[in-house]
Amino acid sequence: MELTQKMFSLILFFIFLPKVILQNQTSDLRIISLLKDNLFQGKWMSKVQSMKQFNYLTLDSGEIQAEFGESFIQLFIQNPKYQEKKHVIAKIQLSNYSESSNTWIEKNDIFLSGGDNLLQTWTESQCNGIFIFQINQESEEFDINELSIDGDLQSTDTNNIHCQINLSFNIKRTYNYAFINNLLFSSIATLILIIQMASTNKLIQQIKQQQIQTLQLSFLAAILSSIQGLNIFYFFVNTLFQNFNYAYFYIIPTFLQLTQAIFKDSSIVGLIWGQRQMLAQLERRALIKQIIYFILISNFFIILNLILYQLYGNSFYFMLTLAFALYPQVIHNVRVGQKNYKFNKLYVLGFLSSKLFFYPYVRSCPANVRNMEPDYLFAGLFLIIYLFSLFLLYIQEKYGSRCFIPKFLLPKPFRYIKEVIVHDSMECPICLNPLNLSPDEMDTKQINKSLLQQIMVTPCKHEFHPQCLQQWIQIQNKCPQCRRDLPPFIENEL
Numbered sequence: 001m002e003l004t005q006k007m008f009s010l011i012l013f014f015i016f017l018p019k020v021i022l023q024n025q026t027s028d029l030r031i032i033s034l035l036k037d038n039l040f041q042g043k044w045m046s047k048v049q050s051m052k053q054f055n056y057l058t059l060d061s062g063e064i065q066a067e068f069g070e071s072f073i074q075l076f077i078q079n080p081k082y083q084e085k086k087h088v089i090a091k092i093q094l095s096n097y098s099e100s101s102n103t104w105i106e107k108n109d110i111f112l113s114g115g116d117n118l119l120q121t122w123t124e125s126q127c128n129g130i131f132i133f134q135i136n137q138e139s140e141e142f143d144i145n146e147l148s149i150d151g152d153l154q155s156t157d158t159n160n161i162h163c164q165i166n167l168s169f170n171i172k173r174t175y176n177y178a179f180i181n182n183l184l185f186s187s188i189a190t191l192i193l194i195i196q197m198a199s200t201n202k203l204i205q206q207i208k209q210q211q212i213q214t215l216q217l218s219f220l221a222a223i224l225s226s227i228q229g230l231n232i233f234y235f236f237v238n239t240l241f242q243n244f245n246y247a248y249f250y251i252i253p254t255f256l257q258l259t260q261a262i263f264k265d266s267s268i269v270g271l272i273w274g275q276r277q278m279l280a281q282l283e284r285r286a287l288i289k290q291i292i293y294f295i296l297i298s299n300f301f302i303i304l305n306l307i308l309y310q311l312y313g314n315s316f317y318f319m320l321t322l323a324f325a326l327y328p329q330v331i332h333n334v335r336v337g338q339k340n341y342k343f344n345k346l347y348v349l350g351f352l353s354s355k356l357f358f359y360p361y362v363r364s365c366p367a368n369v370r371n372m373e374p375d376y377l378f379a380g381l382f383l384i385i386y387l388f389s390l391f392l393l394y395i396q397e398k399y400g401s402r403c404f405i406p407k408f409l410l411p412k413p414f415r416y417i418k419e420v421i422v423h424d425s426m427e428c429p430i431c432l433n434p435l436n437l438s439p440d441e442m443d444t445k446q447i448n449k450s451l452l453q454q455i456m457v458t459p460c461k462h463e464f465h466p467q468c469l470q471q472w473i474q475i476q477n478k479c480p481q482c483r484r485d486l487p488p489f490i491e492n493e494l
């Protein structure tokens with residue numbers, strides 16, 4: 001019996017050995033292990049009036065957050081609440097805990113970095129000073145919810161400009177919503193991105209099978225949307241780094257958006273562009289030239305956009321541009337003057353609008369994962385601008401794409417269709433078939449008769465098959481023969 005007991009204790013001893021050793025380590029580690037994984041929050045105050053703390057913060061007091069790591073404390077000191085304004089991150093090694101006074105008195109280095117607008121604008125290494133953290137407990141028992149921590153940071157170091165420090169603070173434990181916040185946002189984001197990808201896939205399929213008239217889709221809207229797609233990808237990368245403790249939540253949405261931008265968005269742009277080129281029936285050389293121009297120009301804009309995003313990515317106006325995502329489609333409809341414009345849900349909602357959730361979210365949710373200050377003017381404007389474009393598209397489908405343009409602004413209609421006697425030798429410059437045959441008929445069919453036929457004649461007196469010229473006009477309003485501008489074509493003329 002005694003032996004069994006001894007054996008049992010021995011086994012227990014081996015199992016608990018690592019823990020025993022850990023508990024017996026320095027008192028610093030013991031107290032830190034109790035404080036770790038909690039968020040502390042409170043106020044800081046400057047001890048000297050109108051002294052710019054860290055030679056950077058502009059007010060005499062503000063908010064402070066603290067977290068304990070393995071053997072350090074990390075402070076997040078800021079002026080106003082939101083991070084997009086000025087903040088300083090300070091990291092201090094903890095190694096000199098006194099159990100009798102419940103205090104750390106550290107005479108060593110503080111590691112600083114600072115920035116605003118979510119950017120790290122400076123990383124200044126060490127400042128030497130005296131840093132005191134005192135744990136105040138109400139009762140004898142250690143209760144993390146009851147204690148408060150007083151801090152005192154002082155430095156007279158003159159090596160670095162940011163070492164101008166003399167402040168005190170008081171912090172208490174606060175509930176850390178970061179986990180649930182990040183989980184919620186990343187789940188919604190993932191859902192939206194999956195819907196976006198599914199509808200883009202379906203759209204690509206329908207375009208390939210020619211179930212959708214790509215002439216009805218605005219090419220400009222597709223390009224701008226793809227560029228915004230890249231911005232949403234950058235947005236996720238930034239969100240991932242800003243919430244690095246929860247980085248695993250952001251791996252899937254970041255990856256999804258990257259795939260979307262590289263493969264899906266570019267497919268849509270490529271397909272729409274390709275079909276326009278096909279209809280323009282360019283020669284091989286001219287087509288290759290167009291492709292090279294297209295690739296160069298799109299790369300130029302991708303790089304330009306990346307630079308702009310780095311500089312202004314979080315600014316009011318830059319973010320607001322996304323609200324205009326549907327306007328190129330509205331303008332395209334007016335320009336083409338399609339009578340039978342069909343509101344394409346996959347394109348307008350699944351492809352163009354899927355990127356619109358993220359900016360209003362960070363600018364209107366007070367506890368957003370980017371820690372941005374809510375700006376309800378932005379959110380309101382964004383919504384109004386977007387909903388108005390949806391409304392315009394809706395009435396364009398219902399009442400014709402030019403229904404809201406006043407009559408006197410519309411160009412005078414020109415009557416293209418004329419009854420002309422066509423004979424064998426006259427051919428349509430677009431399809432190169434005789435004008436007295438329709439473009440689909442075999443050109444070997446022999447007709448020697450002169451026929452009175454309805455064909456389209458431009459103001460510059462060039463003659464075309466109605467089908468051919470109509471398709472052409474939807475791509476460009478220029479005469480295929482002499483490149484003169486053409487008046488718009490009114491479809492009910494036929």
Ligand SMILES: *[C@@H]1O[C@H](CO)[C@@H](O)[C@H](O)[C@H]1NC(C)=O
Pocket residue numbers: 024
């Ligand atoms: C562990 O700490 C206790 C007091 O807290 C001490 O009596 C004991 O000797 C220590 N053991 C080792 C292995 O350091």
Ligand SMILES: *[C@@H]1O[C@H](CO)[C@@H](O)[C@H](O)[C@H]1NC(C)=O
Pocket residue numbers: 096097098104105106107108
């Ligand atoms: C450690 O703390 C004590 C007081 O608790 C202080 O007198 C001493 O200077 C501190 N040492 C260092 C190296 O900070």
Ligand SMILES: *[C@@H]1O[C@H](CO)[C@@H](O)[C@H](O)[C@H]1NC(C)=O
Pocket residue numbers: 047048154155156166
């Ligand atoms: C910080 O401010 C207090 C109170 O004004 C002052 O007594 C102390 O000397 C200052 N410390 C430093 C390092 O400037």
Ligand SMILES: *[C@@H]1O[C@H](CO)[C@@H](O)[C@H](O)[C@H]1NC(C)=O
Pocket residue numbers: 446447448
């Ligand atoms: C019709 O034209 C073809 C050549 O295009 C010619 O060989 C044929 O003789 C013509 N027939 C008539 C009836 O003119």
